[in-house]
Amino acid sequence: MNLRQYEYALTVAEEGSITAAAERLGLAQPSLSQQIGTLEKQVGVRLFTRTPQGMLPTAAGRAFLVEAEIATTASRRALTAARSADADLTGELVIAVYLGLGTRVLPRALGELRRRHPHLEVTLHEEPDPADMERLSRQGTLDLVLVHEVPPGCTFDVHPLGRESYVAVLPEGHPLLSRDEPLLLDHLASDGWVRYRRTSKLDEYLARVLAERGLAPRTVGRASQISTAVRLVAEGLGVTIAPSSAIPDRAGHLTRPLRPGLSEPVVAGVRRSPGRAELALLEELGRQDWSDGQPSPSARGSASSATSSSPRSVSR
Numbered sequence: 001m002n003l004r005q006y007e008y009a010l011t012v013a014e015e016g017s018i019t020a021a022a023e024r025l026g027l028a029q030p031s032l033s034q035q036i037g038t039l040e041k042q043v044g045v046r047l048f049t050r051t052p053q054g055m056l057p058t059a060a061g062r063a064f065l066v067e068a069e070i071a072t073t074a075s076r077r078a079l080t081a082a083r084s085a086d087a088d089l090t091g092e093l094v095i096a097v098y099l100g101l102g103t104r105v106l107p108r109a110l111g112e113l114r115r116r117h118p119h120l121e122v123t124l125h126e127e128p129d130p131a132d133m134e135r136l137s138r139q140g141t142l143d144l145v146l147v148h149e150v151p152p153g154c155t156f157d158v159h160p161l162g163r164e165s166y167v168a169v170l171p172e173g174h175p176l177l178s179r180d181e182p183l184l185l186d187h188l189a190s191d192g193w194v195r196y197r198r199t200s201k202l203d204e205y206l207a208r209v210l211a212e213r214g215l216a217p218r219t220v221g222r223a224s225q226i227s228t229a230v231r232l233v234a235e236g237l238g239v240t241i242a243p244s245s246a247i248p249d250r251a252g253h254l255t256r257p258l259r260p261g262l263s264e265p266v267v268a269g270v271r272r273s274p275g276r277a278e279l280a281l282l283e284e285l286g287r288q289d290w291s292d293g294q295p296s297p298s299a300r301g302s303a304s305s306a307t308s309s310s311p312r313s314v315s316r
Contacts, residue, residue, distance in 0.1 A: 003075050005039045006068035008032060009047060013065055016054040070139050089117040089277045096125040096133050097146040099202045100226055101164065101266060103246035106146055109284035120277060127200055127224075143278050145269040146285070148201065156269030159282060162290030165244045166262040167255040169229075171236040182259035185213055185241075192220030192238035194229045202226070206241060209262060230254070245290065266290045 008025065012032070015021040022032040040047050047061035057065060076092055097106055102124060110122055125136065134153035136142045148164070150156055168183050170176055176183055196203035203222075210216065220238040223229040226246040233240050234254055241262065247255055268285055270278050 001039065001042050003072055005035060006072050008035050009039060009061075010065060010068055010072065012036060012048065012055050013057050013061070016056075018055060021055075066139075069141070073139070073141050089280060090119040091275075091277060092121040092123060093143050093277055093281060094123045094125070094136075094141055095144050095146065095281075096128050096136065096142055098148060099127040099196065099200050100243040100246040101146045101148075102126055103226060103243075105245050105288045105290065106285070109281065109288060112284050112287075113281055117277070117280065127197075129199060140271075143271050143274070144281060147267060147269065148205075148264040150267065150269045154269065156271060157274075159268045159270060159286075161266045161268055161285055161288070163263040164266050164290055166241045166258060166264075167244045167247065168258055169233045169240050169242055169247070169251070169255055171233050171239070172254065173236075174239070176256065177254070179256065182257040182261075184259055185210070185215060188239050189215050189217050191217060193217045194221045194223060194232045194238045194240040195219050196226075196229060197222060197224045200224070202243075205264065209241075 008021070011025055012018060012021040015024060018029055018033050018036070022029040025032065027035075036048065043060075043064065045060040045064075046058055047064055048055045049058055073094075095106075114120060114122075125132070125142075128136070130151040130153075133142070133145065133151050137145075137154040137156070145154070145156060150158055168176075168185075168188060176187055195206060221232055223232060226242050227248055229240050230242060230248060230251050232238070234251055241258065244255070268282055270282060274282075
C-alpha cells in the first residue's frame with residue numbers, strides 16, 4: 001500500500017463514483033478501478049459497495065478512510081516542513097473559524113499572506129460543531145483555529161488577538177435609526193428578532209445575552225450566515241445584533257452601537273510546534289484591529305508580539 005492509493009480511495013469516497021473520481025484525478029476509469037481493487041486485496045476487506053447510485057464505503061471502508069485521511073494529511077505536512085526552509089512558503093494551511101470571524105478580517109489577513117507567499121493554499125472549515133473541531137484537532141488536521149474560546153477537547157497554543165464588538169442591526173426606516181446615542185437591548189425587546197442557526201456559537205451567545213437581561217423577544221426568522229441575517233433585517237423582517245466586523249459595507253447605515261457594549265474575545269489557537277506558514281498567518285492576524293475589522297496603526301505596531309510573546313497552552 002502507498003499514499004497514492006489512499007488518495008485514490010479518499011477521492012472515490014468524496015466523489016461517490018469511479019467515473020467522477022477518475023476525471024478529478026486525471027486517470028483512466030479502468031486504471032482507477034484496478035487500483036481500488038488492488039488496495040482492497042492488500043487490506044483484505046471490501047472497502048466499497050458498488051451500487052447503481054455509485055460507490056459507497058462499507059463500515060470497514062469508513063474506518064480505513066479515517067486513517068487514510070490522517071496519513072495523507074501527515075504526508076502533506078512533511079512536504080510543507082521540508083519546503084518551508086525556502087524563502088517562499090508553500091503547502092496548505094487548514095483553518096477552522098467561527099461564524100462572523102471569517103467574514104472580513106480573516107480574508108484580509110489571508111489576502112496579505114497570499115500576496116507575500118503566492119504558493120500557499122488555504123482550506124477553511126467554517127462554523128464547525130465543537131465535536132467536529134475536536135475530531136479535526138485530534139487527527140492533527142487543523143493548523144489554526146480562529147474562535148472566541150477554544151472548545152473542550154482541543155489542544156492548541158492560544159494567542160489573544162483582541163475583542164469582537166457587536167452592533168444592533170435595524171431595518172430601513174426603523175425609528176431608532178434616527179438616534180445618535182447607543183441603544184439598549186431593552187429598546188428592541190418589542191421587535192421581532194432574526195436569529196442564527198441554533199447550533200451556532202453566535203446564536204448561543206445571543207441567547208445568553210438576552211437571558212442575562214431578562215429579555216425573551218419573539219424570533220421571526222433564522223439564518224445560517226450573518227450576511228443573510230442582515231439582508232433579512234434590511235428588508236424589514238426584524239432586528240438582530242451581529243459582530244461589527246461582519247457587517248457588509250452597504251449595510252453600515254443600518255447599525256447602531258449598543259450600551260452597555262457587547263463584545264467577545266478573539267483568540268487564535270495554533271497547533272503545537274507550528275511551521276513558518278502558521279506563524280506568518282498569526283502575524284497577519286495580529287495586524288488587524290478586531291474591534292471594527294479595520295487595520296490600525298497600533299495593531300500594526302504590535303503585530304510581532306503575537307508571535308514573540310510566550311503562548312498560553314490550553315488543553316481543554
